[in-house]
Amino acid sequence: MYAIEFKNVSFRYEEEQPYVLRNVSFQVEAGEWLAIIGHNGSGKSTIAKLMNGLLFPTEGEIIINGIPLNEENIWEIRRQVGMVFQNPDNQFVGTTVRDDVAFGLENRGVPRAEMMDRITSSLEQVRMQDYLLHEPYRLSGGQKQRVAIAGVLAISPSVIILDEATAMLDPLGRKEILDTVHHVQAAQQLGLITITHDLNEVMQAHRVLVMNDGEIWTTTVPRELVKRQTELQQIGLDVPFVTQLAHALERQGITLDEQPIDHEELLDALWTLHSNK
Amino acid sequence: MDITFKQVDYTYQANSPFEHKALKNLSFHLPGGSFTAIVGHTGSGKSTLLQHLNGLVRPTSGSVQIGEHTLEPKKKPKQAKELRKQVGIVFQYPEHQLFEETVEKDIAFGPRNFGVAEKEIAKRVKESAAAVGLDLSLLSRSPFELSGGQMRRVAIAGVLAVRPRVLVLDEPTAGLDPRGQQEIMDMFYRLHKEQQLTTILVTHSMEDALTYADHMLVLDKGEKYMEGTPVKVFQDRQALQQVQLDVPEIFQFLQKTSERFGKQVAYEGENVDRLAEQLADLAGDKHE
Numbered sequence: 218m219y220a221i222e223f224k225n226v227s228f229r230y231e232e233e234q235p236y237v238l239r240n241v242s243f244q245v246e247a248g249e250w251l252a253i254i255g256h257n258g259s260g261k262s263t264i265a266k267l268m269n270g271l272l273f274p275t276e277g278e279i280i281i282n283g284i285p286l287n288e289e290n291i292w293e294i295r296r297q298v299g300m301v302f303q304n305p306d307n308q309f310v311g312t313t314v315r316d317d318v319a320f321g322l323e324n325r326g327v328p329r330a331e332m333m334d335r336i337t338s339s340l341e342q343v344r345m346q347d348y349l350l351h352e353p354y355r356l357s358g359g360q361k362q363r364v365a366i367a368g369v370l371a372i373s374p375s376v377i378i379l380d381e382a383t384a385m386l387d388p389l390g391r392k393e394i395l396d397t398v399h400h401v402q403a404a405q406q407l408g409l410i411t412i413t414h415d416l417n418e419v420m421q422a423h424r425v426l427v428m429n430d431g432e433i434w435t436t437t438v439p440r441e442l443v444k445r446q447t448e449l450q451q452i453g454l455d456v457p458f459v460t461q462l463a464h465a466l467e468r469q470g471i472t473l474d475e476q477p478i479d480h481e482e483l484l485d486a487l488w489t490l491h492s493n494k
Numbered sequence: 495m496d497i498t499f500k501q502v503d504y505t506y507q508a509n510s511p512f513e514h515k516a517l518k519n520l521s522f523h524l525p526g527g528s529f530t531a532i533v534g535h536t537g538s539g540k541s542t543l544l545q546h547l548n549g550l551v552r553p554t555s556g557s558v559q560i561g562e563h564t565l566e567p568k569k570k571p572k573q574a575k576e577l578r579k580q581v582g583i584v585f586q587y588p589e590h591q592l593f594e595e596t597v598e599k600d601i602a603f604g605p606r607n608f609g610v611a612e613k614e615i616a617k618r619v620k621e622s623a624a625a626v627g628l629d630l631s632l633l634s635r636s637p638f639e640l641s642g643g644q645m646r647r648v649a650i651a652g653v654l655a656v657r658p659r660v661l662v663l664d665e666p667t668a669g670l671d672p673r674g675q676q677e678i679m680d681m682f683y684r685l686h687k688e689q690q691l692t693t694i695l696v697t698h699s700m701e702d703a704l705t706y707a708d709h710m711l712v713l714d715k716g717e718k719y720m721e722g723t724p725v726k727v728f729q730d731r732q733a734l735q736q737v738q739l740d741v742p743e744i745f746q747f748l749q750k751t752s753e754r755f756g757k758q759v760a761y762e763g764e765n766v767d768r769l770a771e772q773l774a775d776l777a778g779d780k781h782e
Contacts, residue, residue, distance in 0.1 A: 256671040258641045303669070357536050384669050387536055387698045389738045414671050453673035458743045458766075465770035471777065480747050484754050490777040491755070 218283045220376050220408035221245040221268060221298075226277035228263055236275070237263050239431045247375065248406035252419045252439075255428030256453030261412045264428070265380045268410070269298040282375060296325065299369030303381040305361035308368075309353040314345060317353055318368045325372060339370040342404070343397050359390025363397055370401065376408035377401075383415060395421065416457040420478050427454070440476050459483050495561035495580065495659045495692050497524040497547070502556035504542050504716075516542040518716040520556070524709065526659075529686055529693045531703035531724065534713035535738040540696050543713070547662050547694070548581040549574045560660065579608050582658030586665045588649035589642065597623070597640070597648050598633040604656040615655075622651035626681060643674045650678075654685070660692045661685070667699070679706060700742040704728065712739065725761060744769065751776070 221244065228238040238260045245251050255261045266272040267279060270291035279286040281294050302308055311317030315336055322332045340346045343363040348356065353364060362382055369377055379398065383391040395418060402409045411418060419425055420439045427434040427442070429452045435442070442449070443460040450456075456464075459477055466473065471490065477483035504517040517539050524530050534540050545551045546558050549571050558565040563577045571577060585591070594600035601619045610618070623630060626647040632640065637648050646666075653661070663682060667675040683706050686693045697703060703710055704724045712720035712727060714737040720727050727734070728741040731749065740746070744761070748769075751759045755776055762768060 257643050257674055381669065387738075388700075388740060389535065414669075414675075416672070450673075453671050455672035458747070461766045462747070462770060462773075465766040466773060468767065469770045469774040471770075471774055480750055483747075484750055487751075487773060487777045488754055 218247075219244040219280070220247045220249070220282060221410075222280040223264075223267075224278045224280065226267065226274045226279060228267065228272065228275045237431050238267075240277070241433055242277075243426055243433065243436055245376065245408050245410060247408055248402075249424065250402055250409040250411070250422045252422035252425045253410060253412045253428060254414070254419055254425060254454060255434070259428040259453075260431045261428050262380055265300065265378050265410070265412055268376075268378060269295050269300055296372055297374050298376045298378065299372060299374035300378045300380060301362065301365045301369055301382045303384050305358050305365065305385065306354070308365050309361070312352060313350050314340070314353055314356075314364050315349045317364060318371050321368050321372045335371045335373075336367075339367040340364075342370055342401050343367045357390060358386045359393035362386065362390070362394050366394070366397060366401070374407070376410065378410045378412070380412045381414070382411075383413065383418065391415065391418075416455060420457055427452075440478050443478070444476055495526045496559070497561075497660070497692065497694075498522070498559040499543075499546075500557045500559070502546070502553040502558060504539075504546070504551065505554045508554065516716050517546075517553075520713075520716070520718055522711060522718060522721060524692060524694070526561075526692050527690050528709050529683075529707050530695070530709040530711060531707035532694060532696045532711045532713065533698070533700070533703060533739060534719070537715075538713040538737070539716040540713055541664070542716070544583065544662060544664060544694075544696060547660065548578045548583055575608070579656055580658055581660040581662060582653040582656055583662040584650055584653050584664065584666055586668060588653075588666075589637075589645035592637040592645060592649055595636060596634055597628070597637050600637050600648055601633075601651045601655050604652050608656060618655045618657070619651075622655040625654055625685060626651045627677070643670060643678075646670070646678070658691070660694070662694045662696075664696045665698065666695070667702070682706075700728070700740065701744075704742045704744075712737070725763070728761070 223241050223243050226238060226241045227236050229236045253261050253264060267274060270286055281297055284290060286294050309317055310320050318336045318339060319332060322335060343366050345363050345367060353361060383394050413419060422439060424436065425439050425442050426436045434452060443456045446456045446460060446464055459480060463473055463477055463483060473486045477486060499520050499522050502517055502520045506514045506516055532540055546553065546565060549565055552565050553567055555567055560577060561580060563571060565571055592600050594603060598619055601622055602615050605615045605618055620630065623633060628647050628651060637645055667678050670678060679702055685691060695707060707724055710722060710724045710727045719737055720733060728745045731741045734740055748759050748761055759772055
C-alpha cells in the first residue's frame with residue numbers, strides 16, 4: 218500500500234479551459250521523501266492541492282493510504298495529509314504558539330489532556346518548546362514555519378507536504394526548516410513531499426519528480442537527474458553548483474566515476490585523482 | 495543619483511514601552527550609477543533603510559541625501575512627490591499589488607498619478623512593457639489571467655513607467671523558478687546599465703550580490719556591519735557567519751578545497767569553468 222498514489226490524474230479548472238495536469242501517475246511510499254520540481258506554472262502546486270482535497274481530479278483517481286479520495290472522506294484524508302504553505306504569515310490563527318498548534322486539534326475534537334501532550338511533543342520535535350506562550354507574529358520566518366510544521370505534526374498525519382515552504386525564508390531559516398523536516402521525517406517514518414525551486418533541497422530527497430507543462434517529465438533519483446543539465450535548463454530548471462562544477466571539470470578532461478551530489482563527494486573524487494598521480 | 499546616509503538613527507514607537515531602534519548611527523555613500531547589494535539577517539534593518547529611500551519615513555536623527563532631496567527629522571521633505579518619482583521601489587511580491595482591469599491600465603497607473611500627459615503615458619507603457627519583456631499583445635488582458643512571472647513583470651513595468659533614476663529592489667526573485675530568477679535579475683542589470691540607474695538590491699542571495707553588485711552593505715541589528723566590494727566582503731566568512739549570513743557557495747567550496755589540499759585556492763572572479771581549471775591544475779599536481 219502506498220501513502221499516496223496518483224492514477225492517471227488530469228485536471229482543469231473548467232470545461233473549455235486547457236488541462237493544467239495531464240495523465241499524471243506516481244506513488245509515494247510510507248517513509249519516503251519525494252521532491253517535486255518544475256517551472257512556474259508546470260502543475261506542481263495543483264498536485265499539492267489535489268492531494269488533500271482542495272481540488273478534485275477531472276479524470277483519474279487519487280488513493281491515500283489505500284483509500285480513494287472523494288468529497289465524503291476529505292476530512293479524514295486531511296487528517297492524514299498535512300500541508301505547510303509558502304507564506305508563514307498566512308497560516309496563523311492563534312495569538313500564542315500554543316493556541317496555534319491547538320487549533321487543528323480542537324477542530325478535530327481531540328480531548329484536552331491528549332491535546333496538551335500532542336502540543337508539547339510536536340513543538341519539541343521542531344525545537345520550539347520554549348516558545349509556547351510567544352506571539353507567532355513576533356517570531357522569525359524560520360520559527361514561524363517550524364510552528365506551522367508543529368501544527369501539522371500535532372494531528373499525526375502520515376504524509377506532510379511542504380509547498381514552497383522555504384521560499385520566503387532567509388538562508389538560515391531555510392536550513393532550520395530542512396533540518397527540522399529531515400529529522401521529523403526520519404524519526405517518524407513520515408511520507409514527505411517537498412515542492413520547491415531550491416536545488417540543494419532537491420538533492421537531499423530520496424526521489425525527485427519533475428513536472429513540465431502539466432505532465433510528468435521524469436521520476437528519478439537526484440543523482441541521476443542532475444546528469445541531464447542541458448535538458449533541465451531547457452525546461453526552465455537548473456542544476457546545483459556542484460553539478461555545474463562537475464560538468465565544467467569534464468570539459469577540462471576530468472571525468473569522475475560518479476556524479477557528486479555535494480561538496481564533500483566532489484572533493485573526495487578530486488583528492489583521489491590527486492593521490493593517484 | 496548619489497545617496498548619502500549621515501549618522502541615521504531610526505526609532506519605532508519612541509518613548510513607549512515598545513521603543514525599538516531599527517537603525518543606529520548608519521552612514522554610507524552610494525555614488526550615482528552604482529549597484530549596491532544590501533544584506534542582513536531578518537530584523538537587521540534592511541526594510542527600514544529601504545523606507546527612507548523614498549521618504550516613506552524620515553530619520554529620527556541624522557540625515558539622508560538622495561540627489562537634491564534631503565530627509566531630516568521633523569522636517570517634511572519639500573518635494574516628497576518629486577522624490578518618489580525619482581526613486582522606484584519594487585517591493586517583495588509586487589504582483590500582489592496589481593489591481594487594474596488591464597495590464598495597460600496597471601502600468602499607466604504610476605505616471606497617471608504623477609500627472610504625466612496621456613500621450614506620453616501611452617508611449618511609456620509600451621516602452622516599459624518592452625523593457626521587461628512583455629509582449630504588447632498582453633496589454634489589453636487582465637493582469638490576473640497571466641502567469642506569476644508575467645504578473646511580476648507587469649508590476650515592474652509599472653515602476654519603470656515613472657522613469658525613476660534610482661531603482662530599489664526588495665527580494666525581486668522570491669518565488670520564481672530558476673530560469674525566471676535569472677531572467678529577472680539579468681533584466682534589472684540590463685536596465686541598470688542602459689538607463690544608468692542607481693540600483694539597490696535587498697537580497698538573501700549571496701550569489702546575486704556577487705554576480706550583479708559592485709558594492710555591498712551588510713547590516714546587523716540596525717548598524718553597518720561590513721561594507722565593500724562583494725569579493726572583499728566574502729573574504730571574511732567568519733564575520734558573516736557571526737551575523738547568521740554566509741558566503742556564496744563558490745567561496746564555501748574554495749575554502750573547503752584549500753583545507754583539503756592544504757594550499758590556498760583563491761577566488762579569481764570566476765565562473766565554474768575558471769574554477770574547474772584551477773581544480774584540474776590542483777588535482778593534476780604531483781603528489782608530494
